[in-house]
Every structure is written in structure tokens, then in C-alpha cells.
Amino acid sequence: MKIVVCIKQVPDTTEVKLDPKTNTLIRDGVPSIINPDDKAGIETALQLKEKLNDGSTVTIVSMGPPQADVALREALAMGADEAYLLSDRAFGGSDTYATSTIIAAALKKIGYDLVITGRQAIDGDTAQVGPQIAEHIGIPQVSYAEEIVSIDNEKVVVKRQFEDRYHILELPLPCLITALAELAEPRYMSVRGIYDAYREKEVKVLGFEDLKELFNPEYIGLKGSPTNVYKSFTKQAKGAGTKYADVSADEAVKIIVDKLEERHII
Amino acid sequence: MSKDVYVLMEQRDGELAKVGVELIGEATKLAGDLGQQVVAVLLGSGIKDKAEKCIHYGANKVIIVDDPALAEYLTEPYADAVTAVIEKYQPEIFLFGASSIGRDLAPRVSARIHTGLTADCTGLDIDPETKLLRMTRPAFGGNIMATILCKDYRPQMATVRPGVMQALAKDKARTGEIEELKVEFKAPLVKIREVVKNEHKTVDITEAKYLVSGGRGIGSPEFFNELQKLADVLGGEISSSRANVDAGWIDKSRQVGQTGKTVRPDLYMACGISGAIQHVAGMEGSEYIIAINKNDTAPIFDLADIGIVGDVKVIIPKLTEAVAKAKAAKNAE
Numbered sequence: 001m002k003i004v005v006c007i008k009q010v011p012d013t014t015e016v017k018l019d020p021k022t023n024t025l026i027r028d029g030v031p032s033i034i035n036p037d038d039k040a041g042i043e044t045a046l047q048l049k050e051k052l053n054d055g056s057t058v059t060i061v062s063m064g065p066p067q068a069d070v071a072l073r074e075a076l077a078m079g080a081d082e083a084y085l086l087s088d089r090a091f092g093g094s095d096t097y098a099t100s101t102i103i104a105a106a107l108k109k110i111g112y113d114l115v116i117t118g119r120q121a122i123d124g125d126t127a128q129v130g131p132q133i134a135e136h137i138g139i140p141q142v143s144y145a146e147e148i149v150s151i152d153n154e155k156v157v158v159k160r161q162f163e164d165r166y167h168i169l170e171l172p173l174p175c176l177i178t179a180l181a182e183l184a185e186p187r188y189m190s191v192r193g194i195y196d197a198y199r200e201k202e203v204k205v206l207g208f209e210d211l212k213e214l215f216n217p218e219y220i221g222l223k224g225s226p227t228n229v230y231k232s233f234t235k236q237a238k239g240a241g242t243k244y245a246d247v248s249a250d251e252a253v254k255i256i257v258d259k260l261e262e263r264h265i266i
Numbered sequence: 267m268s269k270d271v272y273v274l275m276e277q278r279d280g281e282l283a284k285v286g287v288e289l290i291g292e293a294t295k296l297a298g299d300l301g302q303q304v305v306a307v308l309l310g311s312g313i314k315d316k317a318e319k320c321i322h323y324g325a326n327k328v329i330i331v332d333d334p335a336l337a338e339y340l341t342e343p344y345a346d347a348v349t350a351v352i353e354k355y356q357p358e359i360f361l362f363g364a365s366s367i368g369r370d371l372a373p374r375v376s377a378r379i380h381t382g383l384t385a386d387c388t389g390l391d392i393d394p395e396t397k398l399l400r401m402t403r404p405a406f407g408g409n410i411m412a413t414i415l416c417k418d419y420r421p422q423m424a425t426v427r428p429g430v431m432q433a434l435a436k437d438k439a440r441t442g443e444i445e446e447l448k449v450e451f452k453a454p455l456v457k458i459r460e461v462v463k464n465e466h467k468t469v470d471i472t473e474a475k476y477l478v479s480g481g482r483g484i485g486s487p488e489f490f491n492e493l494q495k496l497a498d499v500l501g502g503e504i505s506s507s508r509a510n511v512d513a514g515w516i517d518k519s520r521q522v523g524q525t526g527k528t529v530r531p532d533l534y535m536a537c538g539i540s541g542a543i544q545h546v547a548g549m550e551g552s553e554y555i556i557a558i559n560k561n562d563t564a565p566i567f568d569l570a571d572i573g574i575v576g577d578v579k580v581i582i583p584k585l586t587e588a589v590a591k592a593k594a595a596k597n598a599e
Contacts, residue, residue: 096383123406132376134374165278165461165464166462167459167460169456170459171456175456226419227382229412230413230415240569240570241570242572243575244572247574252585253588255574256588257585265500
């Protein structure tokens with residue numbers, strides 16, 4: 001079985017700056033990590049591969065700038081078999097629709113039986129790219145997967161959490177799963193793994209020329225994105241009220257009770 | 267020509283979810299600015315009797331797709347039904363709740379019909395000049411707000427965070443049109459083997475009037491019992507910051523914040539919560555905020571109406587006792 005995991009490299013910080021001209025985020029100079037939900041997806045794929053133990057492989061795909069190579073090497077060092085970086089100036093500025101269009105094209109080129117994506121990235125928090133990929137390549141999806149109950153070469157059984165219930169769902173392969181961070185605790189890279197990731201394995205780069213037959217070139221990049229950022233701004237904090245720094249516990253209780261009575265809460 | 271503001275009415279076992287009712291409230295405002303109507307889309311099985319309720323909450327029109335294929339949520343038949351509605355009626359705007367259903371369904375539909383989708387919006391309005399929908403959402407853990415437009419494709423689609431928009435008061439005098447749409451469903455590829463409702467009493471913290479919320483500063487899982495006692499005497503519920511949920515001290519359903527729920531209770535008591543921006547994103551709309559924290563530089567004090575620098579472990583039990591006493595005194599009057 002060919003398991004493909006889609007990952008995103010994200011900034012490891014809440015210190016974000018904006019480019020005032022383009023209103024896009026400046027990612028330079030900020031340390032980057034593999035998005036946590038995606039890393040759980042990598043771990044899940046590796047565990048499935050080990051469980052199946054039938055020559056199944058794990059392929060990692062990421063769209064991003066050339067620097068995203070590091071994230072793919074890390075996935076290789078964890079034990080993934082191969083890695084593809086989708087990188088081209090033409091891909092820049094893509095919204096979720098355009099991003100999913102590009103990744104879907106790459107999946108068509110690479111091949112897949114099971115596709116795993118993280119639920120959502122900690123920078124954008126959209127959770128949209130996974131389901132949009134599934135629609136573009138026409139396979140069923142289950143998002144918010146909490147547990148993979150069983151898998152064989154025909155189907156996968158997944159526990160899917162909702163607000164008030166869960167479903168046990170049976171999906172035929174090929175299909176797409178979006179992983180919650182709870183799905184699996186990622187392993188560390190091994191020394192041997194790191195060596196292999198840089199010496200024995202390669203990160204293949206796919207650009208516009210490699211994929212142009214597989215998507216509509218008008219549907220990718222900044223121009224092909226149906227949505228665009230009109231403006232971005234930092235949020236205004238709600239003003240502070242009264243702070244009591246030097247009160248005893250009994251005084252504090254009295255202050256609170258008085259306020260609760262004043263507001264008819266008690 | 268596309269027109270009207272459509273909202274997906276979520277239902278579970280025939281009960282309308284609160285988020286749909288909130289969406290009707292918000293859609294009424296947007297439709298007013300556009301001079302258009304609010305259309306509620308009701309999908310399910312045996313749910314026709316809920317249409318009147320959508321109208322009482324403010325919808326001008328209800329489109330029902332009632333089919334056994336829609337009894338439990340599954341991506342394929344739900345995406346087919348929503349696509350059929352969009353293709354037939356050509357909405358200007360389509361809003362979904364940013365719930366586990368909406369965030370699964372809306373991206374699938376947006377990819378199918380090739381339009382833009384903005385995730386997890388906390389603010390919506392109409393540009394007075396261009397009449398475009400301005401969709402505002404937090405990103406980077408709430409550090410940045412971005413306003414997104416979808417200029418060239420219709421409908422303009424958004425998922426909207428539950429608990430943020432205001433529902434209208436129910437008014438049984440409202441009238442509207444009800445229309446049924448028949449959709450042909452294929453046999454779904456995905457099968458539901460089992461549906462298990464969560465056994466523990468499900469509490470929706472977004473419905474609570476008063477929330478007593480615990481952060482890292484409560485020190486131990488057992489202290490949630492103390493917070494529960496206070497919540498009980500107040501007639502509220504307990505909630506939590508992310509750290510305690512990650513530590514397994516309390517159920518995820520009670521998490522407030524960017525990756526949890528957005529709440530706007532009449533009273534939010536932040537106990538030992540530092541007030542990280544991700545947490546604040548989920549509770550800053552609270553009517554009245556009381557914060558108790560040992561650390562007098564905790565950011566929670568920047569937005570608390572009343573801030574107490576002190577030890578929650580000492581103050582909370584005393585407070586519970588004092589509130590109980592005050593209530594008893596009131597009852598005796």
C-alpha cells in the first residue's frame with residue numbers, strides 16, 4: 001500500500017510579522033517546525049506501514065519554499081521512504097483552494113492508496129486543504145480522525161469524533177484521512193535515520209512544469225486563488241478593569257461577592 | 267444572478283444546533299445590508315417539522331432536503347445535497363457553522379463548485395460600496411486578524427465560529443416560505459458501522475450563563491472539584507484552559523480558546539489562568555470577567571473587569587462558602 005502524508009512547515013512561534021505592502025506573513029527569520037497535526041499524520045503512517053508489514057511505503061508531500069526541504073528531511077529521518085517538495089514561484093500566494101489543487105495534481109502524479117493530512121495547520125488554522133484535496137481527486141474523506149481501528153488492503157476503519165458522539169466509519173481505499181494530533185505521538189528521529197535522510201534519501205522537487213498537465217494553470221497561485229486577503233491587523237485588547245494586588249483572601253472574597261450581587265448574579 | 271444569504275441549519279437527531287440559529291441572526295444583518303433574504307437550508311431525515319422553527323428564528327425561507335440518506339452526517343450525501351441547493355438557487359452567500367460538520371462539509375463543497383471559502387470567521391459584514399462579504403478571522407493563534415474577500419466566485423462561503431454571532435429572539439409571529447427539494451443520492455462509499463453518543467453527561471459550555479474556568483494555576487486535577495462546587499452554587503459550569511485538557515485533567519469538550527470553544531457567558535471566572543492569547547480568543551466576548559491569579563503580571567489582568575492577585579486554592583473554597591451564604595440570605599428574605 002502506498003501511504004502519502006501531506007505536511008506543512010509552519011513557524012514555531014507566535015511572533016508573527018506582516019508585510020505591510022502585500023499583507024502577507026513574513027516567515028523569514030522565524031524557526032520552523034512540522035505542523036503538529038501533520039507530524040501525528042507521519043507517525044500514523046509509519047505505524048500503519050509497520051503493522052501491515054507487506055512492503056507498504058510512506059511518501060511525504062509538502063508544498064512550500066525551498067526551505068521546506070528541512071521538514072521533509074525530518075520526516076525521512078523519522079522513517080518515511082520518499083519525499084516530494086512542491087515548490088515553484090507560480091505556486092506562491094495560493095489560498096486553500098489553489099493549494100489543494102496543486103497538491104491534488106502532485107498526488108495524481110505520484111500515486112496513492114491512502115492519503116493522510118493533518119487536521120489543520122497552526123498558522124492558518126483553516127482545516128480546509130485536506131477535504132479540498134479529497135474532492136479534487138474524487139476520493140472519500142474522513143476528517144477529525146481520532147483512531148484508526150483497523151486497516152487492510154481494501155478498507156480502513158476509523159473513529160471520527162463529533163461534538164456529542166463518535167462514528168465508526170468504514171472507508172474503501174483509496175481515501176483521505178485528516179489526523180488530529182491525538183492520533184499518534186510522533187517518534188524521534190534516529191541517528192541512523194538522520195544519516196539516511198541526508199545521505200541515502202532524496203527530496204524530489206516538483207514544480208509548475210512537472211504538474212502543469214494535471215491542473216488548470218488558472219486555478220493556482222495568487223491569481224488563481226478565489227479568496228484574497230483584503231487587510232490584516234492585530235487585535236485590540238479589551239481594556240483592563242480594576243486589579244487588587246494587596247488584598248487578603250477574605251477581602252478578595254468580599255470584593256467578588258459584592259460585585260456578583262451588584263450584577264444580580266447572586 | 268446570485269442572490270440571498272443561505273445558512274446551513276445543523277441538526278442532530280432532529281434537534282437544531284444553536285450555531286445554525288446564530289447564523290440566521292447574522293445572516294439577517296447581512297441580508298438587510300444587501301436588500302436580500304435569509305434562506306435556511308435544513309438537511310436531515312424526518313425533519314420537516316423543524317422548518318417553522320427556522321422561520322421563528324428569522325429565516326425568510328426554508329429549503330428542506332428530507333431523506334433517510336441524511337439521517338446521520340456523512341460527507342458524501344451532505345455535500346451532494348448542499349451542491350444541489352447551490353446549483354439550483356445560486357446563493358450570493360452561504361454560511362456554515364465552524365463545527366465538526368461544517369468544517370468537513372464546506373471545504374468539500376467549495377472545491378466541487380469552485381468558489382472561495384473562509385474558515386472559522388468571527389466577524390462578517392458587507393462592504394457598503396462593493397457589496398462584497400468581508401470575512402474576518404483569526405490566524406496564527408489569534409495574533410492576527412485577517413479580512414478575506416471572494417470577489418469573482420459565488421457563493422461567497424464561510425464557516426463561522428459557534429458562539430460568536432447573536433441569535434435573534436424567537437418570534438412565532440414570523441412567517442415565511444417553505445420549499446422541499448428532492449435530491450437523488452448515490453449509495454455512499456463510506457459506511458457508518460456504529461454511532462456512539464458520548465456517555466458522560468454532555469455539557470455544552472457555550473450554553474452556560476456562568477463559567478468557572480481553571481488554568482494551570484489550579485495545581486491539580488482534584489481542584490476541578492472545588493471549581494465545580496463554586497459553579498454549582500452559582501448555577502454555572504466549569505471550563506478549562508488548554509494545558510489542563512492536554513494533561514488529561516478534564517474533558518476536551520470543556521476547553522475554552524482558539525483550539526477549543528468560544529464562550530460568551532454573563533460571568534467568566536478565570537482561576538489560575540494566565541491568559542495566553544489563544545485562550546483569550548475564546549473568552550474575551552464574556553460579559554464580565556473576574557480573574558484570580560498569583561502572578562500579578564499575568565496577561566489575563568489586562569482584560570479582567572475584576573482582577574485579584576492571590577492564590578486560587580485559598581480563595582475559591584472561601585468564595586464558594588460566601589456565595590452559598592449570600593444566596594441563602596437572599597432566599598430567606
